[in-house]
């Protein structure tokens with residue numbers, strides 16, 4: 042038995058490599074983070090528009106069913122039968138009047154209450170369910186659910202504050218900024234990351250690396266050093282927003298909310314995927330927002346998406362991209378979104394590197410669990426106006442991690 | 449004679465598909481856009497999105513220039529661990545004539561080998577093609593690679 046884990050030092054400017062490789066810490070994260078006081082993204086209202094619609098997903102290692110019931114209410118339950126523990130839903134998505142575990146035909150309503158047990162009264166007066174069996178005590182484990190602007194979140198913990206308080210007013214405003222209308226799913230990607238989930242969580246908060254690792258930016262002129270922007274953090278540091286914006290245009294061009302096309306010179310034969318129709322009422326070109334521990338809300342030009350991070354063991358993760366448009370997108374805007382999506386996703390020209398760089402840390406970290414990575418860029422866990430050359434949001438992530446883990 | 453019995457057409461189409469695979473596997477990627485018509489479409493899409501009738505692709509090149517840009521990007525900008533593909537092609541069928549060209553489908557398996565030697569079955573799936581003749585040569589008017597799995601291991605940079 043190894044010594045109990047202790048955080049090295051007072052602040053969050055260094056992290057031991059053990060956090061990426063230690064199976065015991067991974068198990069504690071499942072309990073204290075994913076089942077702890079956090080809101081975890083589980084899907085979109087647009088994915089389950091009708092009564093009976095369901096989808097399956099994960100919060101950490103826990104399999105989860107998300108449903109819309111007959112009353113139109115959104116529910117989330119652990120996807121595990123109260124009888125023998127089988128997955129109740131083994132499909133990705135579907136529509137059903139009730140949920141039936143096929144193993145022994147135990148049936149639940151769409152809110153997770155146990156409604157039927159096969160051969161409850163036995164056969165020919167023999168066998169059957171014990172007389173004192175309490176159906177009410179054997180439903181699916183229900184989670185607390187909140188929806189915000191079409192996003193569905195769930196939490197295992199009673200103590201998790203309401204979602205708006207969880208991320209705070211400033212960061213709620215940046216979700217409001219992107220998800221301005223009813224959403225439409227344009228498709229999904231799943232990317233298998235050969236690394237601990239936290240390496241990807243850190244990567245998203247690491248505004249420092251963007252123009253260094255993702256050379257497409259500099260090579261083809263997506264983000265230029267002259268562009269404005271900054272980093273915002275929630276008060277507790279757990280959640281963040283990093284954004285860049287174009288040089289200001291005359292106000293009357295922005296205020297009219299007119300969708301316009303920005304043509305610029307890129308060193309590409311076909312700059313179609315670099316066009317940007319201003320649709321959100323400002324000049325922000327890139328906006329990456331995290332909700333601790335496992336969600337990213339992304340706007341890159343007209344490519345909108347949410348990314349859900351699912352740990353799959355100590356050295357493997359799955360990243361589910363749900364790529365979005367708005368319900369009322371005209372065909373030309375949808376076509377533009379599909380083209381701009383060449384920049385993001387597992388094959389994304391400006392995002393693919395994030396798929397491999399975590400694996401490189403993972404492989405190098407393994408040999409020296411007590412050595413440390415350092416985060417010396419910028420100061421503290423504070424917002425940074427005008428500069429993205431800071432690791433403040435990464436330190437904020439570790440602040441959240443330490444708070445949940447009690448270390 | 450129908451296209452079903454036209455062995456010389458079949459072998460010509462077979463050759464185009466083999467040439468496509470060899471250009472990738474032999475790392476002559478710069479030649480790849482030349483197998484497409486100027487306005488040719490190249491897409492890689494997951495079977496999940498395809499079956500759900502969702503329009504999103506992993507790679508979407510509308511025109512050979514967009515494919516050429518992807519090749520330029522992977523040569524000059526993108527960062528990834530060196531690796532090669534081996535395409536295994538099979539079950540090619542000419543499904544029908546269409547206008548001046550043909551609709552064709554075939555199967556593929558791509559084995560990925562990393563520089564340090566580890567190998568994996570990276571992708572399997574189906575090509576759905578529209579092939580036309582331009583100035584005597586067959587070209588892809590459209591090539592859609594539908595990958596069976598929705599999971600992409602690490603990243604997808606070299607076209608499938």
Ligand SMILES: [Fe+2]
Pocket residue numbers: 244250251254255392394395
């Ligand atoms: Fe990145």
